[in-house]
Amino acid sequence: AGEHQRYLDRTRKSWELLNRTRDLIPTGHAGGMWYQMPYPVLLNKGKGSRVWDVDGNEYLDLRIGDWVLIHGHANERINEAVSRQLPLGSQYGSPEWDLSYRMASLLVERMPSVERVRFMVSGTETNLLALRLARAHTGRTKLAKATGSYHGIADVLVVGSSTISFIKDRIPPGVTPGVAQDVLEFPFNDPDGAEAVIEASASELAAVIVEPIMGAAGMVPATREFLQRLREVTARHGIVLIFDEVVTFPIAYGGAQAHHDVNPDLTSMSKAIGGGLPLAALGGTTELMDLLDPDKNGGRAPVTAASTFGGNQAALAAGIACLEMLTPEVHARVQSLGERARLGIDAIGVKYGLPLHATGFGHILAMHWAPEPVVDYRTRMQDDSEKITNLGVALMNEGFYHFSFGSFLLSTTHTEADIDSLLGGLEQALHNLGY
Numbered sequence: 001a002g003e004h005q006r007y008l009d010r011t012r013k014s015w016e017l018l019n020r021t022r023d024l025i026p027t028g029h030a031g032g033m034w035y036q037m038p039y040p041v042l043l044n045k046g047k048g049s050r051v052w053d054v055d056g057n058e059y060l061d062l063r064i065g066d067w068v069l070i071h072g073h074a075n076e077r078i079n080e081a082v083s084r085q086l087p088l089g090s091q092y093g094s095p096e097w098d099l100s101y102r103m104a105s106l107l108v109e110r111m112p113s114v115e116r117v118r119f120m121v122s123g124t125e126t127n128l129l130a131l132r133l134a135r136a137h138t139g140r141t142k143l144a145k146a147t148g149s150y151h152g153i154a155d156v157l158v159v160g161s162s163t164i165s166f167i168k169d170r171i172p173p174g175v176t177p178g179v180a181q182d183v184l185e186f187p188f189n190d191p192d193g194a195e196a197v198i199e200a201s202a203s204e205l206a207a208v209i210v211e212p213i214m215g216a217a218g219m220v221p222a223t224r225e226f227l228q229r230l231r232e233v234t235a236r237h238g239i240v241l242i243f244d245e246v247v248t249f250p251i252a253y254g255g256a257q258a259h260h261d262v263n264p265d266l267t268s269m270s271k272a273i274g275g276g277l278p279l280a281a282l283g284g285t286t287e288l289m290d291l292l293d294p295d296k297n298g299g300r301a302p303v304t305a306a307s308t309f310g311g312n313q314a315a316l317a318a319g320i321a322c323l324e325m326l327t328p329e330v331h332a333r334v335q336s337l338g339e340r341a342r343l344g345i346d347a348i349g350v351k352y353g354l355p356l357h358a359t360g361f362g363h364i365l366a367m368h369w370a371p372e373p374v375v376d377y378r379t380r381m382q383d384d385s386e387k388i389t390n391l392g393v394a395l396m397n398e399g400f401y402h403f404s405f406g407s408f409l410l411s412t413t414h415t416e417a418d419i420d421s422l423l424g425g426l427e428q429a430l431h432n433l434g435y
């Protein structure tokens, strides 16, 4: 109660503005996601790893625009790239090849399985396009996904168990049972269990989709063995394997597929690739992606995928600047920061005798208050969300802006000192809560 009251006292202006905005916008703010408990603080400035709210509070940002700002806020090189493009126009019907070709080259160069690229705007769209290509290629209809994973807002993507609290039913309201029939679930991080589900329906399955780290479900990494098994069983039955790397693209140079040395057929990329502007890309093998090419199909592409903003020049300019700064050395540095944070959280759990431990990889991490290590949907559901939320509120009060479900994201602008201050803040938050 003390920490909640402190939150209310510190963020009165956010509360007032939220309630005023709610008359027009149901979530009370225009951000993509609600998440923060008891209500979101409203931000109006960000620079590097710092953000400020409307009450003037400064925070270390551990949410980076919801997995987006891998180089922090208002990065100068990205801002310059966008500023160079804007006077020439931001959107053409058929843009010159330069920006799109350069961006595509940067993606193809680093993502081992990606030979061709199609730009879109959101991760939902690239996952839908991936599924359509898989269906066109295989002539089959069904999609198998891991229990608890999140792939976007489209009907076919929201069917199934989810750790995201706002989708409680297997068939959420507004989704038809017909769509739900096309979706199967397999257990995350259970190679034998997943193989059994896929084998049993192999002749109907167009695609298997997986997040190499379940992101919205609490930053739970897939094991290499699990991803390898998905690759083996899908290859055996001609099922298209889709890696949803919307979140994991920046965990390593070449994403999770390079880190684990497992090549999917199609890869969804979004969030960080646009350097802070809306951009998504579906990448894949020539064979599959050529279904989008009219010239290779007698003048009429079997699969069409228009995207008005997919070639937006400002977003491509930002994305190129962003990727040019993401070198293998930069990835290694951020990975070691993430490791420092994860080890620090585990050590705090031991020091206080609490079931607190960290998951994640690279710049992605989460703390869990759970009796067993969190490795899948079942163990994740044992996470004590009330304890994590209370700890999250206390951490916000100490100046650490993050999702209230215990997840943290780092950027290239974070430092070792930032990690140490987060760990110090976590201990202070525990003290404030009486531990």
Ligand code: PLP
Pocket: 121, 122, 123, 124, 125, 127, 150, 151, 152, 153, 211, 215, 216, 244, 245, 246, 247, 270, 271
């Ligand atoms: N895939 C994953 C793994 C995500 O985390 C998200 C969004 O959080 C999406 C897809 C959907 O992306 P978008 O919100 O751009 O549609």
